[in-house]
Amino acid sequence: MQIIFATMSRLFFVLMIGVSLFMLFRGHNEPGGGFIGGLIAALGFALLAMARGVETARRALVVHPVALMGSGLLLAFVSGLPGLLSDRSFLTHWWTEIGSTHLGTATTFDIGVYCVVVGGVLCLVFRLYEGIEQ
Amino acid sequence: MNLVYAFAIAAQMGCGVYLLLSRHGMRILIGIVLLSTATNLLIFVAGGLRFTAPPVIEPGLQVLAAETANALPQALILTAIVIGFALVSFAAALMLKTYRSVGSVLTSDHVDAEALGSPFDREAPRNA
Amino acid sequence: MPEFMNDTALLWPLAIPLATAAICAAAWAYPRAQQGASLAGLVLTLAASLLLLDSVMSQGIVTKQFGGWAPPFGISFVADRFSAAMVVISSVLALAAGIFAIADVRRRQVKAGFYPLFQGLMVGVNGAFLTGDIFNLYVWFEVMLIATLGLITLDRTRAQLDGAIKYAVLNLFSTILFLMAIGLLYGVTGTLNMADLARVLPQTEGSVALTVSAMLFLLAFGIKAGFFPLFFWLPASYHTATIIVSAVFAGLLTKVGVYACFRVFTLLFEVNDGGIRPIVAFFAAGTMLFGVFGAAIQWDIRRILSFHIISQIGYIMLGLAIATPLAMAGAVFYIIHHIVVKANLFFVAGAIHRATGTYDLRKAGGLMKSSPLLAVLFLIPALSLAGIPPLSGFWAKFMVIDASFRGDMAWIGALALFVGLLTVFSMSKIWIEAFWKTSPRKVARVRAVPVAMLVPIAALGLITLAIGFNPEPLVAFANVAAATMTDPAEFIAAVFAERQIAGATP
Structure with missing residues (x-):
């Protein structure tokens, strides 16, 4: 493996995770959101897997991609429940304002989407890369 | 303008169907991709093409200004692209897996499903 | 609490599997x-769908807007009698499959994601039954597709x-x-909500785009449901x-296609005008005949049963081709009967495989002596599928064929009788x-068949017997369901009567 690529991959990985989180939280009033953030984060992990092997990327992710997907889905589902209690309407979101930023159950939903996208994409990417490595 | 789009969609769909009829697995897959992009374009055109403003409510106003674009077709296309992307990548992985285990992407070599429990397999004993 | 459950009844059959x-x-x-969670989820889903059926029976059509956006802008979810019955019967089948899975699913298959995919499939199926938005139906179809692709390559x-x-x-x-x-339909009407479409379309002038759209719907659902020239996959x-x-696919997937076909061609397009009727009749006849011919040559139980799925779809489409309320009622009855019976036959095939180690009929044998209980349990769905009285299949076939003789389609009724004969074969x-x-x-x-396999087979067999010996309630139910389907006014009223502002509880 090329030394430059392998060394830089760590830097890029950290950068991409940072950008993805920025995108995730920016998505409330401006373009961005869980889906795009998730894709960027998944790209970061895919880069790490390409440079340093799938095993390293799997360890960096800590949990299994499918488990991440499941937790994300659960989080998104749970974020719809408060609206059910107040308005009898699933996915009607609650909002609060802290200073100038809006926060609400929609943020939880977006984090859920983020996890689902990271898990889903990596599930496929790791499988494909492992096939190449063999 | 509509006619140009119509021809573009027709050409793309034609290419998609042509590739779909191929025997090569990857060509079939690319055919599917072409067909689904052509369909997205079709939704876009069906939603109406006009020169309009972006559908964003200006600060201080309560309703949309007149002559704004219809956001719904774009939302539909976005959904369709995301779903299509997931399915095509899954299908590509499937094709790769098949290539690794069968050793060929030609559909003429994919005979395992048909061979499973085939009625023409004479080796099985009949009423021993 | 009861009021809360009643108010949100439409949500749970979707939310619990999710x-x-x-x-x-x-x-x-x-x-x-995973196994424990899956079983608990299936039991809860069944309870939730029974609750939904109960509220549909007592209140008529139930609707819900997710996120509280008013129709036609938000996505509506609608349950009438037909869709509620479909949700209940698919939950019953899913629970049976969940119990069967205890004995049948191996560790490797769990590792490949059997349980999440199975539940994902149920989300897609229930979503497709309950949605009131045509684009949302497409989304549920795709959810189903991705789950089925995972399941088929387990x-x-x-x-x-x-x-x-x-x-x-x-x-x-x-x-x-x-x-x-969908794109063409949206281009013509500018809406995607099925109730809104049903309101707008009768006032829309007929155009090429509409005809093409109707034909594309027929083709798309035809591939999904397995109609005659399109069934080969x-x-x-x-x-x-x-x-x-295979059992879950056989019971549910093609039926979702058929369900979508019924929805679109009762609510949006009229079968009677526009020349759709002869095409559907032709499809139905071909589907019945070629399905059963295909089965006749096979020796593998699973392949015989797969071909029979197709031939039975023909009977259901027959109901749509005749399009009288009587025929529609027959089709509703037929779908419910068929989901139970067909899945049960696949479960029996699994049990036969467990007992003899093969699906090939040429290599199997002697089960009458070694497991007589299984033999009895096979006879119930098999005779029901063939339409032997007094089992459920007899009443289903009777209703459809009776309707075809009363309508002006006696030839197709005669064909249906002939196909029934070949099914017996x-x-x-x-x-x-x-x-x-x-x-x-x-x-x-000969190995023993585990109890976890016999329990779902027996339970589904009991449902078949219950429908067979006491068809009256289901016939009455199917008649009302068909009446609601053929008259879109009630459907439209129900969706738009939904209170516009979320939170204003009655």
Whole structure:
């Protein structure tokens, strides 16, 4: 493996995770959101897997991609429940304002989407890369 | 303008169907991709093409200004692209897996499903 | 609390499988936990769908807007009697499959994601039954498709990969056609809400785009449901999956296509005008005939049953082709009967495989002596499928064929009777080869069938018997369901009567 690529991959990985989180939280009033953030984060992990092997990327992710997907889905589902209690309407979101930023159950939903996208994409990417490595 | 789009969609769909009829697995897959992009374009055109403003409510106003674009077709296309992307990548992985285990992407070599429990397999004993 | 449950009844048949799928996926490393969560989820889903059926029976059509956006802008979810019945029967089947899975699903298959995918499939199926938005229906179709692709390749054998490719390509093609139809329909009407479409379309002038859209819908659902010239992917792929997956597919997937067909061609397009009727009649006749012919030559139980799915779809489409309320009622009855019976036959095939070690009828045999209970349990769905009185299939066939003689389609009724005869041939073939004849093997090696396999088979058999001996309630139910389907006014009123502002509880 090329030394430059392998060394830089760590830097890029950290950068991409940072950008993805920025995108995730920016998505409330401006373009961005869980889906795009998730894709960027998944790209970061895919880069790490390409440079340093799938095993390293799997360890960096800590949990299994499918488990991440499941937790994300659960989080998104749970974020719809408060609206059910107040308005009898699933996915009607609650909002609060802290200073100038809006926060609400929609943020939880977006984090859920983020996890689902990271898990889903990596599930496929790791499988494909492992096939190449063999 | 509509006619140009119509021809573009027709050409793309034609290419998609042509590739779909191929025997090569990857060509079939690319055919599917072409067909689904052509369909997205079709939704876009069906939603109406006009020169309009972006559908964003200006600060201080309560309703949309007149002559704004219809956001719904774009939302539909976005959904369709995301779903299509997931399915095509899954299908590509499937094709790769098949290539690794069968050793060929030609559909003429994919005979395992048909061979499973085939009625023409004479080796099985009949009423021993 | 009861009021709260009543108010949100439409949500739970969707939400519970979704949450279960999420929990099963999150518990990726713990197969035991997945099994427990899956079973609990299936029981809860069944309870929720019974609750939904109850509120539909007492209040008429139930609607819900997710996120509280008023129709036609938000996505409506609607349950009338037909869709509520479909949700209940698919939950029953899913629970049966869940119990069967205890005995049948191997550790490797759990590792490949059986439980999350199975629950994901149930989300897609229930979503497709309950949605009131045509684009949302497309989304549920895709959810189903991705879950089924995962399920069909559970063992990753060569035959499964091969079958999955055929399945994937044809079904992707079908969803593209579906999407095109939606695009054209949206271009003409400017709305996607089914109730709104039903309101707008009768006032819309007929155009080429509308006709093309209707034909594309028919083709797309035809591929999904397995109509005559488009069915070839089905017998090429279903028999490769592991038996429990085949059973669920056989019971539910084609029926979702049929359900969508009924929705679109009662609510949006009229079968009677526009020349759709002769096409549907032709499709129905071909589907019945070629399905049963295809089955006649096969020796593998799964392939025989796969071809029979197709021929039975023909009977259901017959109801749509005749399009009188009587025929529609027959079709509703037929779908409910068929989901139970067909899945049960696949479960029996799984039990036969467990007992004899083979699906090939030429190699099987001697089960009459070694497991007489299984023989009885096979006879119930098999005779019901063939339409022998007094089982449920007899009443289903009777209603459809009766309607075809009363309508002006006697020829297709006669054809249906002939196909019934050939069905008896196939079923007696399985009976003679697997149960009656002595085993062709020198050393008979018959394994015991586990209780977890026999329980769902017996339970579904009991449902068949119950419908057979007391068809009156279901016939009455089907009549009302058909009346609601053929008159869109009630559907439209129900969706738009939904209170506009979320939170203003009555």
